[in-house]
Amino acid sequence: MNNILDSFSLKGKVALITGASYGIGFAIASAYAAAGATIVFNDIRQELVDKGLASYKEIGVDAHGYVCDVTDEAAVQQLVATIEKEVGVIDILVNNAGIIKRIPMCDMTAEQFRQVIDVDLNAPFIVSKAVIPGMIKKGHGKIINICSMMSELGRETVSAYAAAKGGLKMLTRNICSEYGEQNIQCNGIGPGYIATPQTAPLRERQPDGSRHPFDSFIVAKTPAARWGTTEDLMGPAVFLASDASNFVNGHILYVDGGILAYIGKQP
Ligand code: NAP
Ligand code: GCO
Numbered sequence: 330m331n332n333i334l335d336s337f338s339l340k341g342k343v344a345l346i347t348g349a350s351y352g353i354g355f356a357i358a359s360a361y362a363a364a365g366a367t368i369v370f371n372d373i374r375q376e377l378v379d380k381g382l383a384s385y386k387e388i389g390v391d392a393h394g395y396v397c398d399v400t401d402e403a404a405v406q407q408l409v410a411t412i413e414k415e416v417g418v419i420d421i422l423v424n425n426a427g428i429i430k431r432i433p434m435c436d437m438t439a440e441q442f443r444q445v446i447d448v449d450l451n452a453p454f455i456v457s458k459a460v461i462p463g464m465i466k467k468g469h470g471k472i473i474n475i476c477s478m479m480s481e482l483g484r485e486t487v488s489a490y491a492a493a494k495g496g497l498k499m500l501t502r503n504i505c506s507e508y509g510e511q512n513i514q515c516n517g518i519g520p521g522y523i524a525t526p527q528t529a530p531l532r533e534r535q536p537d538g539s540r541h542p543f544d545s546f547i548v549a550k551t552p553a554a555r556w557g558t559t560e561d562l563m564g565p566a567v568f569l570a571s572d573a574s575n576f577v578n579g580h581i582l583y584v585d586g587g588i589l590a591y592i593g594k595q596p
Contacts, residue, residue: 336573340365343417344570345409347371347399347456348426350381352525353475356559357423357566359388364567366421368392369412371399373426399426399452402459409459418463421471421570424453424497429527434488442489449493450500457504461513470513471570474501476581478589480519498581505579514578516569521585522547523557532556550593553586561586 339361346358349370358368368390372378378394385392393416397408412419428448430441453474464470479491480498497517504515522528531543548554565584568574583589 333573337567337571338365339421339567339570342366342420342570343369343412344421344423345369345371345412345419345456345460346423346425347452348373349423350377350394351384352527353520353523353559353562354423354425355381355384356563357425358385358392359390360563360567361421361570362388362390362392364571366570367416369395369416369419371395371397371408371426373398399424399456400447402455405452405455405459409456409463413463418467419460420464420467420469421473422456422460423473423475423566423570424456425475426452427475427527429487429490431486431530433486437489442492445489446493446496449490450496453497454500457500457515461504461508464513465508465511468512470508470511471574472501472504472513472515473566473569474498474515474517476501476517476519478519478521478583478585480517480581481583481589501581502579509578512575514569514574516574516577516579517581518562518565518569519581519583519585519589520562521551521557521583521588523559523562525559528556547588549596550591551586551588552591555586557584557586 344361344366346354348354349358350372362368375396378396382394397404474497476497477494480494483491501515501517562584565582
């Protein structure tokens with residue numbers, strides 16, 4: 330038996346992480362680089378791509394960055410063709426780019442609902458569809474969809490997001506079902522509540538300096554009694570991108586400190 334740790338190596342692999350100038354995507358890309366992968370990322374604006382490239386350089390990662398709106402199918406097809414030409418065929422795709430709109434459902438417009446579904450559900454379909462042919466040609470592929478606790482639970486004001494992330498869970502299972510025979514494994518990561526710009530509004534200090542009520546609520550609901558950090562996602566993401574998970578398919582790996590298993594601390 331070779332060294333089991335070799336099965337977690339991503340040496341020689343090309344990884345595309347969408348929306349990875351910062352936040353969870355940046356952390357996952359950094360972990361993949363440390364495991365040996367070549368990093369490719371996109372973001373919606375050049376200034377963000379430039380910021381991302383500088384951040385990767387700061388940690389010694391020579392990433393490839395491209396401007397691309399993941400909801401634009403023609404742009405995504407062009408992005409994948411450019412990556413294949415300039416970097417190589419994509420072995421690992423992380424559908425990370427995402428938005429959230431926290432609006433009570435009856436106050437949310439259909440357009441606002443559509444915008445969230447577009448980025449959080451339609452885009453993973455569009456990007457996966459663009460990279461799968463190259464993976465089939467190569468004889469292997471890993472697709473990791475960044476789902477959410479909201480793939481399982483709802484809460485007030487996040488109807489569009491929960492609908493999208495619930496759909497993304499099932500898209501994950503369907504890609505597994507449709508392309509497992511071509512040695513493509515498609516799994517999801519379901520982060521719990523992670524401290525990133527996306528959740529900053531839920532953690533900001535109150536005018537009197539006290540913690541945000543939602544911040545205290547999440548800490549009480551999480552057995553780990555803390556918010557997650559982007560670093561908490563690195564190991565699970567490397568596992569799902571590596572040969573160590575070649576027989577794991579259609580699975581949503583919740584990285585949530587146990588929140589989904591716990592009724593919550595008695596107030
Ligand atoms: P974030 O800080 O808001 O970063 C999201 C990234 O996606 C940004 O770089 C953003 O770029 C990019 N993006 C948005 N729309 C895009 C588009 N149309 N095309 C290309 N890039 C686009 O979010 P995060 O907290 O890192 O979350 C990343 C993923 O994890 C999301 O799918 C989110 O739903 C999921 N997630 C987050 C948490 C959490 O607690 N933070 C928990 C579970 C799941 P711009 O800055 O230009 O918008
Ligand atoms: C919210 C949060 C959550 C997290 C994450 C939890 O408003 O409830 O933004 O949706 O982002 O998705 O897993």
